[in-house]
Amino acid sequence: MTQPSSTVRELIRQHYSDLTQSERKFANALLENYPAAGLASITIVAGQTGVSTPTIARMVQKLGFKGFPQFHKALLKELQAKVSGPTERRANWATEAPESHLLNRFAKAVTQNIQTTFSNVPSEAFDAAAHLLADTDHTLFIVGGRITHALADYAFTHLQAVRPRVIHLTSSSATWPHYLLDMEKGDTLLMFDIRRYESNLLRLAELARDRGVAVVLITDQWSSPVAEIATHSFNCWVEIPSAWDSNVSTLMLLEALISATQEEAWPNTKDRYERLDRLFEQTRLFRKPGGA
Amino acid sequence: MTQPSSTVRELIRQHYSDLTQSERKFANALLENYPAAGLASITIVAGQTGVSTPTIARMVQKLGFKGFPQFHKALLKELQAKVSGPTERRANWATEAPESHLLNRFAKAVTQNIQTTFSNVPSEAFDAAAHLLADTDHTLFIVGGRITHALADYAFTHLQAVRPRVIHLTSSSATWPHYLLDMEKGDTLLMFDIRRYESNLLRLAELARDRGVAVVLITDQWSSPVAEIATHSFNCWVEIPSAWDSNVSTLMLLEALISATQEEAWPNTKDRYERLDRLFEQTRLFRKPGGA
DNA sequence: CCCGTTCTGAAAAAAATTTTCCACATCGAC
DNA sequence: GTCGATGTGGAAAATTTTTTTCAGAACGGG
Incomplete structure (x- = not known):
């Protein structure tokens, strides 16, 4: 399960043990509201999570991104891939499984x-x-x-x-x-x-x-x-x-x-x-x- | 935002006849890849659509937003609403127990x-x-x-x-x-x-x-x-x-x-x-x- | 209990984004 | 074919976002 181009979700899990308390706060918030919670500006994201902007910036670097904009792009790319994949347009964003799945x-x-x-x-x-x-x-x-x-x-x-x-x-x-x-x-x-x-x-x-x-x-x-x-x-x-x-x-x-x-x-x-x-x-x- | 409770999708349909050729180019791209196509920066969005940044800026204003950031926020909010949407948050759980009961x-x-x-x-x-x-x-x-x-x-x-x-x-x-x-x-x-x-x-x-x-x-x-x-x-x-x-x-x-x-x-x-x-x-x- | 380490956020600096302005292009009308 | 109206994008200005720096706070080990 170790892939070079993994999703942000996987990256967070992989690096979770390296994260500090405040950083985990954001990690949890993002996983619980994925990917929307990470798609605003770093200022807003930080505010919603209750941590400072540098904390977010440091965390996304730990995840392997060069900066917040790169992280933002990665999330967006995932979101885009989901749409073009299964032709379901109005599919649940947070959920991957189709409605009828077990x-x-x-x-x-x-x-x-x-x-x-x-x-x-x-x-x-x-x-x-x-x-x-x-x-x-x-x-x-x-x-x-x-x-x-x-x-x-x-x-x-x-x-x-x-x-x-x-x-x-x-x-x-x-x-x-x-x-x-x-x-x-x-x-x-x-x-x-x-x-x-x-x-x-x-x-x-x-x-x-x-x-x-x-x-x-x-x-x-x-x-x-x-x-x-x-x-x-x-x-x-x-x-x-x-x-x-x-x-x-x-x-x-x-x-x-x-x-x-x-x-x-x-x-x-x-x-x-x-x-x-x-x-x-x-x-x-x-x-x-x-x-x- | 004239209509506080309408989706961006609806706003586009509503104003579609007012839009110019280039503006429609972006409108179509967004509707086809909604809402991801609108969640990047205005520069990237413009580049992906093949139009200039001012075109995008003018269009979102026609839709009723004050600027691109407001438009961005509106899209994000819709995305976020999806997550908590399908779950029926029952107001009163246990019939008789008070709200604060364990x-x-x-x-x-x-x-x-x-x-x-x-x-x-x-x-x-x-x-x-x-x-x-x-x-x-x-x-x-x-x-x-x-x-x-x-x-x-x-x-x-x-x-x-x-x-x-x-x-x-x-x-x-x-x-x-x-x-x-x-x-x-x-x-x-x-x-x-x-x-x-x-x-x-x-x-x-x-x-x-x-x-x-x-x-x-x-x-x-x-x-x-x-x-x-x-x-x-x-x-x-x-x-x-x-x-x-x-x-x-x-x-x-x-x-x-x-x-x-x-x-x-x-x-x-x-x-x-x-x-x-x-x-x-x-x-x-x-x-x-x-x-x- | 103290010391060194690590973590955190305020504020300034840097880098972007967004907006505004303006010139050019396009199109239809006369 | 010329004119006026409208649409479009390049580039500068304004604004915001992101990054860096740094000092204080929190934590853990001895």
Whole structure:
């Protein structure tokens, strides 16, 4: 993928690690509004980004251009090439894919799902659920089904960073009795169950409830039977034109919950986060963050 | 500007009868290559059209602009509007939640990420990557990092349903050499690496490439160093106002890739899907679908 | 906590762009 | 064929944009 005459977009990616904070500010702005954000005069571009003109000038030189005018011309050339290429005249400027491409059909369906999902989240239940997830006085158990196993894993990784006493039940239901042994009144069970609902998840939820455990359920728009038992349950719209279901909205709700949990637990867990950061530094397996 | 809300295109049509021969020359050139042909400097624009600078200057004044810079700005503004245009910015997201509720802030940030991500996917590379993932004559390896492990898992679960010969590398890098042993020329490695890029993933990618394996990378907007090596790489916008990154857009791109893969591989794998369905029925662990 | 390095933006200098002015060319009318 | 009106582009003037310079600020390492 290393081509001599690459697009400005590629040039930015290639040189991104060389860029300074202010320069990245412009790089990000340009990538987010490509190529329009780079086609005005250097003065205007700098003003819109909130940096000075020399910063822009220095950056385009790092990208390999002799000066801003050359950079400007390169962007323009790309724009022109796009028009003469596929004869579509009114094509989306920012998007390369034609309207009917799978990418666009997919984006449309998923955006719709996300909107519907969010419109249907009861905010009190959401806040209450976040409160449960942030309760470090009790243990938090997480479990998912066949497909949602990955989501449970994701939830576990993040919540474990936020708070102690988080346990991920492996998806093999044979091991669940062991975990049930340790569940106590006041604990919380975060559960994922989307269609092709799994009966052993329902059984687990029942047993957990009987032990005084609060159940937070993330399910699909048709609601898993676990919803009857759950303390709080949230519906995510998952349907896409495909043989399987999309979990984008599910992940989005999960992330929102994690975010709320973190916000709630922050005073208690800030130190925890910093310790985790230091631990990663020490292992030297991880590079510094890429940007802002 | 007499008409504040009319496009330059419309202005040209409106004033076309007032234009002189040379002026029409530029008008036609602009309409044919809109708006790129008007976004360079007046000198260049004039040169490309084959007329003099005063001609251009007089014409844009006839169109109602004070000068060429104003005309330039108007074109740019139209271009910019296109980017944010197709996205329906919903005024009220969650029906009941107040504007400032975390849910709404979150939805806003993530929607922005998704849009930008999709705008930046090169459709040819996407199709090519789907082709690689659908190639059942070779083995497909999947690997993720610390956080993206869950995404790799998700990808594995779905792709395994679509095609045979899919292998998920556990996130423990100690076991990777074993997998490398079995990698052969023509195989594909699907890799996730978002910031806090992991150096052992880079090493793995290098070794895989050396063995003739195609690397498909899903990374963040700043690009993992693996991108240098990858056959195809895709950038996902992951930034949210939080200490960690959102993987909603990442999952969305992944699902789109899975969807494309499935579409491509369908003739060969339809039977596989039906067999899988029957197997689930037989285990009796799963209930019938809940809805539509 | 200090020092050296790197980064950043205000302002001046340099280089362009845009505009204005004016002479020449073109065209149709008489 | 001459005249007047209109259209056109070369070149200078006015303006703006781009670049350079430099001093202060921010950052990171010891």
